[in-house]
Amino acid sequence: MKQKNFNKLFVILLLGTVAYIPTKSWAQIQERAKPAEWIDLVPGGKFIDLFQPISPVGQLTSDTWGTATVKPRYVDNGIEDNEWSYWGGNILEGEDGQFHLFVCRWREDSPKGHHEWSNSIVVHAVSDNSMGPFKVLDEVGKGHNPEVYKTADGRFVVYVIDGYYVANTLNGPWEYGKFEFDQRDRPIIEGLSNLTFVRREDGSYLMVCRGGGVWFNQDGLGKFNQVSNERVYPPVDGRFEDPVIWKDNVQYHLIVNDWLGRIAFYQRSKDGVHWKIDPGEAYMPGISIYEDGTNEDWFKYERIKIFQDDLGRAVQANFAVIDTLKNEDKPNDSHSSKNIGIPLKVGMQLDLLNKKQVTASTKTMKVLVKAESGFDPQNDLDLSSLRYGASEEVNFGRGSKVLSSKVKGNDLEITFEGKGNGFKEDNFAGKMLGKNQNGEMVFGYSRLPWVDYNQAILSARKPEILKEQGIVRVKVENFGQVNSKKAMVSVEIFEDGKSAFVSTKKIKGIQPFEGVTVDLPFDEFIPLGTNLSFKVSIQSSKVESEVFEGSLSGPNR
Structure with missing residues (x-):
């Protein structure tokens, strides 16, 4: 991958x-x-x-x-x-x-x-x-x-x-x-x-x-x-x-x-x-x-x-x-x-309360900072120093600033402005960084409610060219912890660097640590050269697309 x-x-x-x-x-x-x-x-x-x-x-x-x-x-x-x-x-x-x-x-x-x-x-x-x-x-x-x-x-x-x-x-x-x-x-x-x-x-x-x-x-x-x-x-x-x-x-x-x-x-x-x-x-x-x-x-x-x-x-x-x-x-x-x-400095427990995905146009974000033994967010934090958002912003002193705070039992709900949050599609955690009342650094990470943290992990083996059956065969396996959803598997084979075969097939869900065999028929194309390579792409709307490329031996006769 x-x-x-x-x-x-x-x-x-x-x-x-x-x-x-x-x-x-x-x-x-x-x-x-x-x-x-x-x-x-x-x-x-x-x-x-x-x-x-x-x-x-x-x-x-x-x-x-x-x-x-x-x-x-x-x-x-x-x-x-x-x-x-x-x-x-x-x-x-x-x-x-x-x-x-x-x-x-x-x-x-x-x-x-x-x-x-x-x-x-x-x-x-x-x-x-x-x-x-x-x-x-x-x-x-x-x-x-x-x-x-x-x-x-x-x-x-x-x-x-x-x-x-x-x-x-x-x-x-x-x-x-x-x-x-x-x-x-x-x-x-x-x-x-x-x-x-x-x-x-x-x-x-x-x-x-x-x-x-x-x-x-x-x-x-x-x-x-x-x-x-x-x-x-x-x-x-x-x-x-x-x-x-x-x-x-x-x-x-x-x-x-x-x-x-x-x-x-x-x-x-x-x-x-x-x-x-x-x-x-x-x-x-x-x-x-x-x-x-x-x-x-x-x-x-x-x-x-x-x-x-x-x-x-x-x-x-x-x-x-x-x-x-x-x-x-x-x-x-x-x-x-x-x-x-x-x-090591231990991170604070944080929950981002926004359910809708945070973008550059989001007006405010609410973050719950949880109390725990030895840490009272209501009295320990220097609110003016806190920044929250994508780590790419917060690590450099940027990010979103505090607008207000509200007591929630022993915890503290902090409202941050949306401006400067820096969240993009590849972010999967929010970071809070700042100081406590003694001037000591505090930090913590939160999950982002719109991110799926437990997805299928689909991975292909090298394809085989089976001449007698007239198929290109590839095995796709799931190494995630949940069943996969429907996905598209595309196999492309190159001869001397030029595309000679490409085919796509839809596959059903795969259970964790199991696999399916995908057979893609070909008509006239039978690669006979020795300089073969391949590209297998797996695309699903629920998981990140994966690409596997490499060299390939000739057809099995």
Whole structure:
């Protein structure tokens, strides 16, 4: 599937005169030139603004490994010790009220130093606090870059490169297995490693691989099916890895890291397939600052994972951090790596009350800001600072201004002028940005009532030319969570770049994770050449049209 919902401003900035290019290079680093317009982003306009000062965890000490840039530090943040180097890992809160971290490690004194990572072991650690300190309980098994998730039927899965472990409880016992992948006639984008997973409402799973390909799976353990034809990342010359995907009550979120440039990008989506890229850095070195002013200036932040609240909102980010170049981390030296946590600013709960689609001619918009523990919108918000509308406007300090407000129980209904809202057809969320009475940034997203967030996701396989039957055959599958509606499937075949066959057929609805075979008859056209290509288009009034293109073999005889 092709990307169609790029933030056009973002693409122009990155591909225009201030292109995203390297300006300085040395081992494992390239400094990146950033779009000049990023300077105009207001506080809260980029994801990096959500990182909050860290409350001190344990005692501040210099009696530990690391360069001067990370000492003194709070060693009890996350997990670390002198015997092991730790990497990756994410947290789940268990029914026991404890926080369970699945992280990999290798001995610090290994002859390969940091490059012993290929022999790392996944361990299960627990803490009474999501920030740590975490203590190892037991080993899960060999593997690297773990990510743990819970399936709809209550099982726990720990993904590792090239496999997974599954258990009925967070304490195991763990059974090793391997996923099945169906690339569905598409090239696998940069291999199947560093996978990240998110569960959808019906218990099915969406996965993004390191290269930025999107895959779907029905239960979290069975076959994963690729639907994307190209990566969903920003169209820049980045060395991308470490994607992390999560979903809250509004939308999907994705962060991917350019490890060479040491800068990450943030994207949003209504369905996990079509992504909107937000400008500005998602994270960079320099984000671990404590409330007392202590700055742990780690050389690299990688393998970001997100800890979520009951609404799915991101409340904490965990990173694998290292104090120097990976090649410089030798056995029995003063360098190593660990896992740390950083709290995130949590978004407000918002409901846009307008039922009719908001356009440039809309006079007013009403937004309900919900009260919750620790937040009273009636008294906490600086109403004059608030802006609401499309993120493309609000992130740059524009958007619609407040006209009035009204108390609704414990909540606050705010009326915004319609002018400047910026909503267009590709917007699927409204954003509110401003300050509280203490001058601190506040933000939140709302769904847009006229947007359908749970649509069919139709995807075609490569067509076949069946000479004896006199047909061109193509299979169309639905990877959404709802039955599809009627759609038009068009197949065009090119010989030496020239259109030689085109036919269209209407198909009926398809249930989730099922497919239909479409046979398109031909009369005289039988392509005999070897330079064949195809284009399959699927058009439905209820879902975004999709196009699948590629090369094609000759007819089956």
